[in-house]
Amino acid sequence: MDNAMLAELGRQLRVDAVRAAGAASSGHPTSSMSAADLMAVLITRHLRYDFTRPDDPRGDHLIFSKGHASPLLYAIYKAVGAIDDDELLGFRTDGSRLEGHPTPRLPWVDVATGSLGQGLPIGAGVATAGRRFDRLPYHVWVLCGDSELAEGSMWEAFEYAGHERLGNLTAIVDVNRLGQRGPTRHGWNLGAYARRIAAFGWDVVEIDGHDLAAIDKAYAHASTDPMRPVAILARTSKGRGVAAVEDIEGKHGKALPDVDEAVAELGGRRDLRVRVREPAGEPPPPPRGARPGPPRLPSYEPRSSIATRTAFGEALLALGAARPEVIVLDGEVSDSTRTGLFAKEYPDRFVECYIAEQQMIAAAVGLAVRGWTPYAATFAAFLSRAYDFIRMASISGVDLNLAGSHAGVSIGQDGPSQMGLEDIAALRAIHGSTVLYPCDGNSAVALTAAMAGHPGISYLRTTRDDTEVLYAAEETFEIGGSKTVRGSPDDEVTIVAAGITVHEALRAADKLMGDGIATRVIDAYSIKPIDADTLRVAAAATGRIVTVEDHRPEGGLGEAVQSAVCDADPPVRIARLAVHTMPASATRDQQLRNAGIDADAIAASARRLTST
């Protein structure tokens, strides 16, 4: 396709973006129009991808970090023959795959975007997969907006990709100078962006984003240095080609005022069909070798002591041997999370993300896109830094394993900044998530293994300090299950605990036994899904439940239990113990006592319930 035809294709992409948004009466045509020439050249001359075989591992990846430019993406899909015009015009309607922002409901979309600043970090993750794990020559092209360069996560990505020398990654920045509200901070000052990005070790090219020859040359350059990512800063006009909107404020995120007139101004409808270049080389053999058999998981002697974070780390190490698809990521705290055990044994499958939790989750998502099984770990408290990335990962539908260590006040002296106290609530609210919280070494091992391959976002909450091993190594732990660790037909009250509080609950049960109160203790290690059946049986049998959690009272174990038994018939009386105060520094036992979640507090609560 010569440059004249390319220009025509650019206009076609604009026309179709305008028509799609017009049909929907919403969407972002102007943000699509600015990048149309950039994409016309990319799909015609540089992208290597087979739209009929989106699962071909050799294919390039095209990620719209500026996901609101979805009309442009869908116009591309039409131009390559992946969708037809009818589908294009169904944009943003109920039941259409062509959502307001791209999601992987479309087979050619790797990840959901639309929360700005995520596509580039995730693209860096995909590029990491290509470089280090798939070892395939595919290229990752990420279309970025200029507004989203204000997001810190973009700079985590620039730092990460520069340091990892991801020459297979190209950021195409559509500098149209207008954000949603108005002008961006730097407008068309490409030099401002260039200085910043170059400082992070990237090769930076500044071009006119409507100069087809310059675009072509920039893309050709993007593949030349295998060890250096390239950023193409393209000066463009938002709403390019339609005078009523071009480079004018207040035209963001709206259909054009007169679609027919705009289409006419752009030269009318066209139906150019693009032949995208095939992926390079022979199809590779299935990338993963045969399974070496089930993992030889570690086990611990009952009554011995080990921290669940350590059991998690040792389980990961065992998974590393048995499951070559397991990759571990950490935010520079691998000595605390215990992923360091894996890192030492399998440095080739460990990704150090330094203290950049957003990039860590994004890299994990990128690896998951390529079929790898990532485990990403940091302190439970610091996963909150990446909450938006976790939220978006659930929209992307990827399978992601997260581990948060140092949960709750039981970490002791470090104080509240280091305590994960909101993590259960935050992770439970993620669609399709799984929230696990083991109380001992053997359950931690079993649940760590159970996460691998489990669909959706799985979260394992671990404890800093050693706890007693309660379970035999042979015990099985199903996601969605629970363990009744103490119980008899005569129980008058049930204590539902998880993690560190299981041990306090058992001590409370001992105390209560001294008072003649038979007590059931349930280890609700699977907080989501929760074992509603067992809880209902206990509710019916004992009529009284005390829940106790090392977490805030909202959205955690107590409310999860309540949701399972609140409609019990006959009704159940529930007391919920949780961390209501702002903790400070203290020993573990002092913290549990100060928060009112230790054995004494549990026993007192149970006594109150049983005495009335």
Added chain:
Amino acid sequence: MDNAMLAELGRQLRVDAVRAAGAASSGHPTSSMSAADLMAVLITRHLRYDFTRPDDPRGDHLIFSKGHASPLLYAIYKAVGAIDDDELLGFRTDGSRLEGHPTPRLPWVDVATGSLGQGLPIGAGVATAGRRFDRLPYHVWVLCGDSELAEGSMWEAFEYAGHERLGNLTAIVDVNRLGQRGPTRHGWNLGAYARRIAAFGWDVVEIDGHDLAAIDKAYAHASTDPMRPVAILARTSKGRGVAAVEDIEGKHGKALPDVDEAVAELGGRRDLRVRVREPAGEPPPPPRGARPGPPRLPSYEPRSSIATRTAFGEALLALGAARPEVIVLDGEVSDSTRTGLFAKEYPDRFVECYIAEQQMIAAAVGLAVRGWTPYAATFAAFLSRAYDFIRMASISGVDLNLAGSHAGVSIGQDGPSQMGLEDIAALRAIHGSTVLYPCDGNSAVALTAAMAGHPGISYLRTTRDDTEVLYAAEETFEIGGSKTVRGSPDDEVTIVAAGITVHEALRAADKLMGDGIATRVIDAYSIKPIDADTLRVAAAATGRIVTVEDHRPEGGLGEAVQSAVCDADPPVRIARLAVHTMPASATRDQQLRNAGIDADAIAASARRLTST
């Protein structure tokens, strides 16, 4: 104090940091020792602060972004006479103000730190207060770690402060080359940091962080250009001065192996007393003028229509006139959140943070530290980007008003990336938070006004689309209250709704009336604290509750209601409607129907409850 004495002071700070951590058997002495010389020079020759009057508005601000170096901070407090040696040695013990990471329990600490990458963005907020609002010449000094430069939030801060030309802000980066797990990404490559930070418009100075004359000169330089923030990159040794730990990996976050030996190696205990320079100039008059009287809040005609986001924006505008301490921040979506109304009228009290939600919250925290009343707004979905900042703000104990627009599936076509569906759960779990969700214009106005001055983190959830005005303008809305918008003594079922679902609930009640089912409808506009009394009365009266929310089922309205009535006697039967599916694009009404939270779904649920 001459340089010889300064060197002595540096050693004293190290000694005291080592002793404090030794007494606690934990903490971060090595991370303190690297920065001791930097701090010795600062407090002796440059900081202007009266430790006996921490509320003097003229005082400089010293923020330890590397909060784990708290032993150094507390050693400083001892050196200036603010605490005594006994208190120092109570470090990290139960009841001590000297927590593992600094918190504002100490009167000289502005904000809690310990989640890395937050002190500099917040410092930029304090500097904004000094420059734009307090108009006082105080200087903000932020001690940063090198590890935390991996956090994207630091680059949001560099970009923000450079752009805002905050010459009253100095970042002192303690480049000790060792993170928690081992070497940082760039080690002692000061040039790598210098290139990056300079590219963001900062003046960068590279020094030997143990060369007292060089440190002194760098600080003097820091105050010379009023329009340019300065970053001092100081090459230091972690564990400086004690051979057993100096510049050695694996010594992070631990007391020194032999405290007595280390103290001896550092030359023994000293008791130098530092006279800190007084704040400059005369004490200013009380900065805020007399109140011009209560705000003249907007009001809307019952049965007219307005979006709660717009009512929020118009209420802010009214607050702007009446309350000069109100400052509004936005993440470059002020046309959507409607803070643009305020921005247009009061540009001097509007802070555009561009698409950098972490910096937006940090700036708001910094303003709150100085007594201003910040309202920070973005899409509810994108507040998740700053969740860790909100969490830390609650530890800092600041009063912060947040507004999240575009909540829930009811936004319609934009798709799930733009929908706040986890925000209630996330915000409820924040300690001491308030979560408000008005259903109409008049309640949105009243609650927006009620947030100003309300303690802690207050969150207002707003809706994109217009909704009918239900309440008269005179109606009052207490935090912690609710409104029974329909009800009679014969009610058989109660529907508890909030925001958009109140309108669906009323439509459902109409349908149910057609079936002869009298229905109570409660508008639970205050989700936290929730109006437990009213809910319990309704539970007792009707015995059946349907909750309905445009939010995930976990941690939201339904679980909040359940927590209030689960132990009701006689028991109540509860059905909870929420968004269980992954939404796509569709109209508002289709979204509500698809999610099973529209009037039909509510009525069907109520019928099921009443028929059994």
